Amino acid sequence: MSNSNRNKLSVEEVREHIPLTKKCIYVDNGSTTPVPIPVMEAMEKYFLEYCTNVGRGGYKLAEKATRTFDLARKNTAELLLNCKMEELIFTRNLTHASNIIAYALEHPSLDRVQGVFEYGKPLVEWEKDDKIITTVMEHHANLMPWIRLAKNLGIEVNIIEPTQDGILLPESFYEVVDDSTKFVAFQHVSNSMGTIHKVKEIIKVVKKKNPLALVYIDGSQGPGHLPVDVYDLGCDFYGFSGHKGPLGPPGTGGLFVKKDLLPNMAVMELGGGIVSDVTLNDWELQSDVLSKRFDAGTPNIVGLIGLGRAAKYVTHEIGLKAIEKREHLLTKRLLEGIQDINNIHLYIPQDSSYIGGTVTFNINGWTCTELSSILAKKWNILTRAGHHCTIPLMRFLNVLDEYGGHIRVTFHYFNTEEEVDKIIEAIKTLAKAKP
Numbered sequence: 001m002s003n004s005n006r007n008k009l010s011v012e013e014v015r016e017h018i019p020l021t022k023k024c025i026y027v028d029n030g031s032t033t034p035v036p037i038p039v040m041e042a043m044e045k046y047f048l049e050y051c052t053n054v055g056r057g058g059y060k061l062a063e064k065a066t067r068t069f070d071l072a073r074k075n076t077a078e079l080l081l082n083c084k085m086e087e088l089i090f091t092r093n094l095t096h097a098s099n100i101i102a103y104a105l106e107h108p109s110l111d112r113v114q115g116v117f118e119y120g121k122p123l124v125e126w127e128k129d130d131k132i133i134t135t136v137m138e139h140h141a142n143l144m145p146w147i148r149l150a151k152n153l154g155i156e157v158n159i160i161e162p163t164q165d166g167i168l169l170p171e172s173f174y175e176v177v178d179d180s181t182k183f184v185a186f187q188h189v190s191n192s193m194g195t196i197h198k199v200k201e202i203i204k205v206v207k208k209k210n211p212l213a214l215v216y217i218d219g220s221q222g223p224g225h226l227p228v229d230v231y232d233l234g235c236d237f238y239g240f241s242g243h244k245g246p247l248g249p250p251g252t253g254g255l256f257v258k259k260d261l262l263p264n265m266a267v268m269e270l271g272g273g274i275v276s277d278v279t280l281n282d283w284e285l286q287s288d289v290l291s292k293r294f295d296a297g298t299p300n301i302v303g304l305i306g307l308g309r310a311a312k313y314v315t316h317e318i319g320l321k322a323i324e325k326r327e328h329l330l331t332k333r334l335l336e337g338i339q340d341i342n343n344i345h346l347y348i349p350q351d352s353s354y355i356g357g358t359v360t361f362n363i364n365g366w367t368c369t370e371l372s373s374i375l376a377k378k379w380n381i382l383t384r385a386g387h388h389c390t391i392p393l394m395r396f397l398n399v400l401d402e403y404g405g406h407i408r409v410t411f412h413y414f415n416t417e418e419e420v421d422k423i424i425e426a427i428k429t430l431a432k433a434k435p
């Protein structure tokens with residue numbers, strides 16, 4: 001074992017930290033992940049020792065809460081996205097991140113600057129022929145906000161189709177992006193086909209065609225499953241869920257916003273904790289850490305402290321490359337075990353370099369919910385079935401009427417080869433049976 005691996009957690013050690021692994025075969029990690037004990041302990045410590053508000057109190061415990069909360073933002077930003085804490089807005093989830101951007105794309109900022117309360121320069125100066133680009137593969141959280149935005153602005157949304165096996169090609173973006181493209185939104189990793197897209201290449205193409213087009217990446221299934229460097233990708237916005245790959249608690253997530261965009265980004269929610277002054281006519285937003293302007297009201301302090309701890313857990317204690325490698329390995333094993341079943345339909349990229357920790361499929365004669373519920377009842381294998389909040393993609397794959405969507409197995413580091421083998425056996429049995 002190399003030096004760098006010597007102190008990393010083994011699969012068995014991580015399973016010890018996740019009691020749920022003793023009760024079932026949990027392969028619904030694309031939906032949400034169980035929280036490991038060290039993350040729970042950090043949250044418990046907050047409740048037991050310094051359960052106070054952040055950014056407000058002038059006593060030692062409140063200062064500790066603020067310090068720990070700030071550190072959580074720093075760790076989350078640096079470890080999961082490789083960005084600075086000043087560029088990381090804390091969110092409830094990925095959905096919240098998309099809606100924060102949508103608001104800011106529709107509204108100019110409003111603030112008192114050098115004594116004058118006025119609208120700032122809009123993030124985008126929309127014109128009537130402008131367009132937003134997104135793709136058929138997107139989760140509803142990375143589609144509905146743009147449809148509404150376009151409707152409100154009276155502009156078009158152009159939709160890019162993937163290949164039939166779920167790959168977004170850079171050339172498809174090359175064809176549609178032009179001077180009137182002001183905003184492009186697409187995913188890092190597909191929750192419905194498992195594709196890890198060539199995001200950097202696609203962004204390069206978009207920026208080459210139009211350097212002014214702002215690019216948002218939905219990284220809901222990215223950070224925590226694989227290393228992410230938002231500067232290297234070249235995106236303007238990158239959102240993620242804290243409760244999936246990073247093994248953080250539900251109700252947490254983040255949004256990276258490029259530093260030069262933040263001063264002009266309208267805040268969606270107004271209220272306490274984000275201002276340096278308020279009169280009966282105006283306000284002045286706090287101006288040191290710009291990402292904190294998006295923390296109106298008391299934030300999910302304990303959850304986000306948990307997220308900061310989880311960022312350390314997946315990055316330092318397990319290792320992101322080790323997670324990525326292991327998920328790929330488990331997926332490969334599952335595919336080798338089921339791909340030759342003659343009545344199975346797989347919905348994954350043919351080229352294995354695009355594949356991460358997700359496998360989606362159907363079996364002739366079964367609806368996906370029948371399959372998922374029998375896997376749970378008979379083998380204690382917990383999967384997800386349905387449209388996975390990607391109804392347009394389900395229509396594109398033509399799986400809604402016959403199967404009601406498809407069934408999904410999503411791995412994390414703590415899943416084992418033995419679990420994969422049990423899943424293979426169960427699927428083989430079901431493929432021979434009739435519902």
Ligand SMILES: Cc1ncc(COP(=O)(O)O)c(C=O)c1O
Pocket residue numbers: 030031092093094095096139141142187189190191218220221240241242253
């Ligand atoms: C690709 C993708 N985008 C967005 C979301 C929405 O994430 P959240 O539930 O954290 O808002 C999900 C959730 O499954 C997802 O997989």
